[in-house]
Amino acid sequence: MVTIPRQFNGPPDSGNGGWVCGLVAHERLAQDHTGPVTSRLRMPPPLDTPLAWEHDADETRLLTHGGALVGTAGPGAFTREPPPFLDTSAVEAGLAAYPGFTTHPFDQCFTCGTARGEGDGLRIFSGPVGDDLTAAPWTVHPSFAEADGTVGVPVAWAALDCPGGWAADFSAQPMVLGTMTAEVLSAPVAGETYHAVGQLAAREGRKFFTGTALYTPAGELVGRAEQVWIEIDLATFGS
Template structure:
């Protein structure tokens, strides 16, 4: 068992952790023991700036706050194709059409918050793809900031999972129906590095009551799949996730 803390920098809603970041965090032990694909489930809003226990029993990793399970993870699998590659031009146009600039339920979100600055947030701004060949799809052009990389320019697992998180929410119209990540099955196929441009994509798979199923992917501009995820988002009462305090960049 190890102890870890989710820094306030890595929030989604103002008072809880970014879903993709936390899902990536809890995926570590499972991936380290050979799983290429990992399914992480968020059980409660992940608390910020408090010590959390991360344990692994050889099958399942568990992130806990005392007796409360915050998130857990097991080996996973995909049963659908990745979210589609839309190309660099449509991705750039998607970024320009990002609807979060007009209405955003969580403007301080680490991944897609418009109140963030370069090097403080990821600024993955995925907007509608203006092409009938890609219905229900959003995309963004994205270049990782060096602040999130190691000495070799590589982004950590948690940051990559965060980067392929929120495009799914925007594909499900999170601006119209506030929601948070409930489950994420993810895979990183090759390192994500600074100094390279990427195409981030999200697509809506379906809606079942409060549950919205989405797929996301990160591609190189040449169409090479770098990382992907399938997600379940849960519609929420926004007042339960908003607090009067504002995010202060770390």
């Protein structure tokens, strides 16, 4: 049994897409899988609700106790190169240009919400830096660290989430995460600062295809992801 605590929301009444995808991926990785994992969300993940796991050789599934499918995870593969490393001046410029300071459909989002305080949300504020790229610094708050001083898979996946959504520009059209393929190469460490980069690859109708990456300030790749975002109508989402 597992629950998604309300702290880890994206939209107000559902789980943060990256955190929930990372939660299911972590459960999949515990089944001896290595390498990239692809997680898919099948419904808005419910908060503070008991959920159940189901496993087989190919897939891990997160279910409501009524049997509704919340999300899945299985072996994944990347289709593109990760977004490029951007230096300190570029990520600071991205932070200064963050559109969410003015218009944000989900300002309580665990990853990128401006209404979340230090140690409560990740506060990764990714703004445009040209060529379909976004960037922001992320200093890892100690409240997110596990016993060894690093963050776990769900938090690392959450950090790899919203920079891609802002590359597609949440403020122009509200979106939610549908699919995320990610791999954490080196767990982020509390107190350290990382460079978060997002990149828009393509759009097909209501779907946006993006990539994200986390780097050390020296340019070492810490983790990467590819996402599919789905445009939504805020008036009907989750109903």
